[in-house]
Amino acid sequence: MSVEVYYDDDADLGLIQGRKVAVIGYGSQGHAHALSLRDSGVDVVVGLPEGSKSRAKAEEQGLRVLTPAEASAEADVIMILAPDTAQRRIYAESIAPNLAAGKALFFGHGFNIRYGLIKPPADVDVAMVAPKGPGHLVRRQYADGKGVPCLVAVEQDASGGALALALSYAKGIGGTRAGAIRTTFTEETETDLFGEQAVLCGGAAALVQTGFEVLTEAGYAPEVAYFECLHELKLIVDLMYEGGIAKMRYSISDTAEYGDLSRGPRVIDARVKEEMRKILSEVQSGEFAREWVAEDEAGRPNFSKWQAEGAAHPIEETGRKLRGMMSWVDRPITETA
Ligand SMILES: NC(=O)C1=CN([C@@H]2O[C@H](COP(=O)(O)OP(=O)(O)OC[C@H]3O[C@@H](n4cnc5c(N)ncnc54)[C@H](OP(=O)(O)O)[C@@H]3O)[C@@H](O)[C@H]2O)C=CC1
Numbered sequence: 001m002s003v004e005v006y007y008d009d010d011a012d013l014g015l016i017q018g019r020k021v022a023v024i025g026y027g028s029q030g031h032a033h034a035l036s037l038r039d040s041g042v043d044v045v046v047g048l049p050e051g052s053k054s055r056a057k058a059e060e061q062g063l064r065v066l067t068p069a070e071a072s073a074e075a076d077v078i079m080i081l082a083p084d085t086a087q088r089r090i091y092a093e094s095i096a097p098n099l100a101a102g103k104a105l106f107f108g109h110g111f112n113i114r115y116g117l118i119k120p121p122a123d124v125d126v127a128m129v130a131p132k133g134p135g136h137l138v139r140r141q142y143a144d145g146k147g148v149p150c151l152v153a154v155e156q157d158a159s160g161g162a163l164a165l166a167l168s169y170a171k172g173i174g175g176t177r178a179g180a181i182r183t184t185f186t187e188e189t190e191t192d193l194f195g196e197q198a199v200l201c202g203g204a205a206a207l208v209q210t211g212f213e214v215l216t217e218a219g220y221a222p223e224v225a226y227f228e229c230l231h232e233l234k235l236i237v238d239l240m241y242e243g244g245i246a247k248m249r250y251s252i253s254d255t256a257e258y259g260d261l262s263r264g265p266r267v268i269d270a271r272v273k274e275e276m277r278k279i280l281s282e283v284q285s286g287e288f289a290r291e292w293v294a295e296d297e298a299g300r301p302n303f304s305k306w307q308a309e310g311a312a313h314p315i316e317e318t319g320r321k322l323r324g325m326m327s328w329v330d331r332p333i334t335e336t337a
């Protein structure tokens with residue numbers, strides 16, 4: 001099945017420039033969208049609660065900040081970039097009372113629509129512009145004249161112009177420089193959750209930590225293990241990013257390539273693939289979403305425990321020391337980070 005990919009020439013920036021946009025939240029994605037839209041000539045207001053630690057930061061960056069309810073009342077495009085678990089309440093308390101026919105409700109990830117936590121009225125456009133990258137790099141790439149690819153989706157097209165508006169928004173944050181793929185809320189949500197759990201974050205972090213543990217438990221120096229299993233991973237992945245796995249294999253030694261081809265499938269074996277399928281089925285059935293919402297409502301006991309364990313892993317201390325010697329590595333990732 002072929003997909004539709006849209007680039008800058010397919011998107012009319014004038015559409016979003018003609019609207020007032022409220023960006024609710026000023027974290028990883030929120031600051032990137034608000035600053036880049038502003039720099040693209042869009043009238044942006046940021047919505048944050050009175051007590052938010054990010055209010056001062058957004059104002060220092062020259063943005064106007066209102067409460068989520070005030071921002072939603074003023075705007076005709078409302079982009080929700082608060083944590084997924086907070087969105088249902090923000091929507092009910094601050095956005096829904098300020099929605100009117102003709103307005104547009106935008107998301108950066110489809111979680112709340114896909115799992116039925118937010119049910120917008122039929123007379124508003126509901127669309128998604130979901131960057132396929134961390135917000136701080138969305139901003140950095142925009143500022144560097146580049147862009148992070150996006151997924152765009154339309155759940156409700158009350159106006160008849162929801163896709164064009166979403167593409168215009170994607171252009172405003174640099175997404176159509178790299179390519180915006182049209183998808184659905186369901187496909188974005190399920191692939192995004194699977195990718196971050198099994199490959200990008202969960203899978204990669206566990207692979208790195210486990211490799212580090214095997215080497216250090218066998219008596220090798222933590223510094224050597226850190227360079228081997230974490231630092232060099234970026235350099236290897238940079239080659240994959242530039243030219244696929246083929247380009248990485250072109251650059252490594254034939255000894256490494258033989259080890260890659262003969263040993264890689266023993267690490268990521270049939271059992272791992274089966275576990276990945278199980279993870280995907282938990283995403284598809286809504287089991288993961290129910291578990292995460294319940295964990296959040298219970299005050300995140302497991303999340304906090306696992307976060308603390310991760311932060312205390314010996315690889316972090318070793319890395320802090322080594323990165324301190326490489327001034328070009330440990331830098332603030334954007335002006336607002
Ligand atoms: N992180 C990423 O790179 C990506 C995230 N997404 C999606 O983007 C959305 C935002 O995620 P992310 O940027 O990581 O979020 P962050 O946790 O980085 O930031 C959340 C922001 O929302 C604010 N906030 C918290 N509660 C409220 C509230 N009640 N009303 C208004 N604002 C509130 C926070 O305030 P304060 O600053 O005071 O804490 C913060 O500014 C999610 O849907 C996520 O799935 C999609 C692609 C990638």
Ligand SMILES: CC[C@](O)(C(C)=O)C(=O)O
Pocket residue numbers: 131132133134135192195196200201
């Ligand atoms: C990979 C994690 C992510 O899905 C992202 C940066 O795209 C997220 O939710 O943060």
Ligand SMILES: [Mg+2]
Pocket residue numbers: 131132133192196
């Ligand atoms: Mg993602």
Ligand SMILES: [Mg+2]
Pocket residue numbers: 109192193196
């Ligand atoms: Mg995600």
